[in-house]
Amino acid sequence: MPSTMNDPMIHAENIHKRFGAVAVLKGVSLQMRKGEVIAVIGPSGSGKSTFLRCLNHLETIDQGRIDIEGETMVTTSAEGACHYVPDAEVRRICRKMGMVFQQFNLFPHLTVLQNIIEAPITVKGMRREAIIPKAEELLRKVGLLEKRDSYPSRLSGGQKQRVAIARALAMEPDIMLFDEPTSALDPELTGEVLRTMRQLADEHMTMLVVTHEMAFAREVASRVVFMDHGEIIEARPAAEFFATPEHPRTRAFLENVL
C-alpha cells in the first residue's frame, strides 16, 4: 500500500502483548497525525514503554495491526494469526522512527561525533564528508558542539541524552519515540533535555513521548494518553486532559503525581 499525505504517521490497532502469563497490552489502539506531540503517561507497569517498543519492533506483538505512514508492518488475520512483513521491510519501515532511551545507549567506544555518524555511514552509506557537517549542525543544535570529540563517559547524563537525540535525528526520522528520556537523570539535568525536546516540538517533529514529566506533558504535548494495566484509559488534548480528567483512575493518578 503506497503511503499518501492523509495517512496517519502511526496507526496502531488493538495491540496485544503478553510476557509469559502476564498480559502487558490488552488491545491498545492509537492514531497519530503528522506534527502531533503525544505524551503517554501512567503508573509504572502500565505497559506504556512496552507499547512504544512494539511500534518499532523492539518487541513483537501477539495480536493487532501497526501501520507506519501508511505502510503495514504487522497485521492479524481473522483467525488471530499475527503476521509481520519480511524482516528487511520491517527494518526499512522502522527507520522512519528514531528512538531515545531512558538509559541513553550511546556507544561507549565511539566519540560523540562518531556516535552520530555511525548509522548514516553504515546504514545509509553516506560519505563521511557529507555527514560530518550535518552531525556538527545537530550538535550545535543540542548545544554540544564543543563535546564533538569526547567519549560518552566524559559527559553528564543530560549531555548524553542530548547526544542520543542528535544521533537519532541524524538518520532523519519522520517520527521520534522517547522512552522515559529523563527518568535516569538528576532533577537539575532534566531541564536541558526537555528544552531540546521542546525545541524539536516547535519544529513540528512528530513525537511520541513516554514520560513522568507532567509539566512537559501539559505544556508541550498536543495530546495526552493515560495508560493503566495495559489499556488506554483516556486520550485527549493536553489542556482538557489536565483540566477535566474524565476517568476516576486518571483523576486518582493525577492526584498522586501533581
Place this chain on the structure above:
Amino acid sequence: MNYVIDILGPLLEGTTVTLKMFFVTIALSVPLGLCLALLRISRFRVIAGLVNGYIWLMRGTPLMLQLLFIYFALPFVPIIGIKLPDFPAAVVAFALNYAAYFAEIFRAGIQSIDRGQYEGARVLGLSYAQTMRRIVLPQVIKRILPPTSNETITLVKDTSLIYVLALNDLLRAARSIVQRDFTITPFVVAAAFYLAMTLILTWGFQRLEKRYAVYDE
C-alpha cells in the same frame, strides 16, 4: 659462554618450530573460536548444543591425548580417517583445542555487552551483522584482552607438547642437547627463550590495553 653460543644454533631452530606452531595455531583458532562463540549464543538450540558438546570434549580431555589421537588414531577412523603428517596433525589438534578456549572467552565477552547496545544499534537501522562488527565486537575486544593474553601465553608453553610427534621444538631441541652433553645449561637457555617470547606477548597486550583505555565504559 662459548658453549652457550655453540648450542644457540639448534635452539634457535627449535624456536622457529615453536613460533611457527604458535602463529599458525593463533591464526586458525581465533577466527574458529569467534565462529564457535557466535554459534554457541545463536537462537538455534541444536547448533548451540552441539558447540557446547564440542567445547566440553576439547576442554575435558588432555591436549596431549588429542594430539596423539589425531596423529595415531585418526587414520583408523572410518570415513573421516586421514593420515596427516606430523606438523599438520599438531596444528589441527592445537587449533581445535584452543578454538574451544577462545570460544568461551569470546562468548563471555559478547554476553557481557549490555542489551541496550543492541537496541541502540537496532533502532538506528543496523543489521545484526553490522551491530556485531561495528558496535559489539570492538567493545568485546577491550574486555577480553586480559583473558586472551593469558591464553596466548599458555599456548607458547603448550607448544612444547608436540615433542610427542617427534617435532623438534625448542624444548625437545634443548633436551636432546642435555642428553648428549650431560649439562643442564640448554634447559636454562631454553627457559630464557620462553621468557623472552612471553615477555614480548605480555608487552604487546599491555600496549593494546593502553590503546583501548582511551574510553571508559
